[in-house]
Amino acid sequence: MDLNLKNKTALVTASSGGIGLEIARALAAEGARVIINGRTQSNVNSAIERLAMPGANLVPLVADNGTEVGVETTISQVPEVDILVNNLGIYEVEGFFDEDDASWQRLFDINIMSGVRLARHYLKGMLDRGQGRVVFISSESAVMAAPEMPHYTATKTMQLGISRALAELTKDTEVTVNAVLPGPTRTDNLQKFIQDVFPELEPDEAEKQFMAENRSSSIIGRLIEPQEIGNIVAFICSERAAIMNGASIRAEGGSIRSVF
Template sequence: MKIDFTGRHVLVTGSTSGIGFATAKGFLEAGANVVLNGRSDSSVQDALQRLGGLAAKAEGFVGDLSNEAGCRALVAKYPRFDVVINNLGIFKLEDFFETPDSEWQRFFETNVMSGVRVSRAYAPGMVERGWGRIVFVSSESGVNIPADMIHYGFTKTGQLSIARGLAKRLAGTGVTVNSVLPGPTLSEGVAQMLQADVERTGDSLEKVGADFVKQHRSTSIIQRAARVEEVANMIIYVSSEQASATTGAALRVDGGVVDSLV
């Protein structure tokens, strides 16, 4: 199987690090023209620099897509994309009884409404051209709601609902809409969360990550945290021509954490 995105224009939101950056890099390696997105000029420029020679087909958009103004600015600059990856997201361990309204709203605007606005802006053009791909990067936490960050799990469930409904809304148009559900993944954010344990134990990040999975996601079958590239591979596949019969799906890259047959 040869996945080729030559001539395709791809947007990956929240893509200056982690799963988003790995996904943007994968699309570039497959021949796509890619717009990366981050909130600061420094983070975007750093990401472009880390791409090396691949940056020749990449552009950076600096903007906060968790608000309407940021999305409007994006659409004004880039009126067309063939593939939209709604990756922008935040997470934070916080007890339900200590999570204020403002945090619920911040998580909702960032994790849910950014994807709603971006998809609403670009899907009509995809329909007109008869081809397009929209992917929401959700989480196994959207199915297996974590007790220590209910507000996060709620937003990831919301993404699943929107993706499934939008797939139905776009039935027969040649535009597919899917969700990808990562499990524990060694992104920069997770690495930061585990850094204290790395320093305390002297173990590698991979070892500490595996110990975290065994303790907090004991149903994991791979018994380790995934690499960002492993998640990116699924995102890139479901965005490809080869995945044309896959839509409305929730595709897990969770290492088997969710104990379900389907």
């Protein structure tokens, strides 16, 4: 299926690794000009090498979009995009009684304000042109609260509200704003976390144990591959998904049991 993304410019924040890298790969494979973003030049260069494919149009961007200064750098270097994927986000396993104000503020600044600042700039341009795509990468934790990290849960739930509110601004245009809710995805960070939790098990067995103990409601019963999220996001960014607007799209393997 041709997603008609040729000559579209896409910014994927935190695209030097993990889910962001695979979102960038999927968009580049469809012919989009993709801005590859990371906090260091070495990480960005490495990502571009990993994404090398015939005809790929990849543009490096070194900026920490978790800060106001970093967003200013991004906007100055990339003043206009057709697609904005707010993928940047962090999580910390830290119980509620151990989370101090600084912990809450750090996650709020990175997980929320990065997307707010970027959308405030880029969405305005999209509305002026009458077309564009904004996608927030949220999490299943947005609707299936994680008691081991309430601050992360709060930011992911907030992303859904922001996404829906911004979608209301796009009425009678060809601009859409949506959120995607991945479940546990096979990234380097998650694999390291799982191995730390089950150090006595081999990686495959540790993953099975993690799913059994922590995501027993998952229908697919396995970790999600990053490229699976990348493919979904690429579709949402395309003209094929024009009727999807203001949606919270579950991509979590069926672990959320509620109907709505």
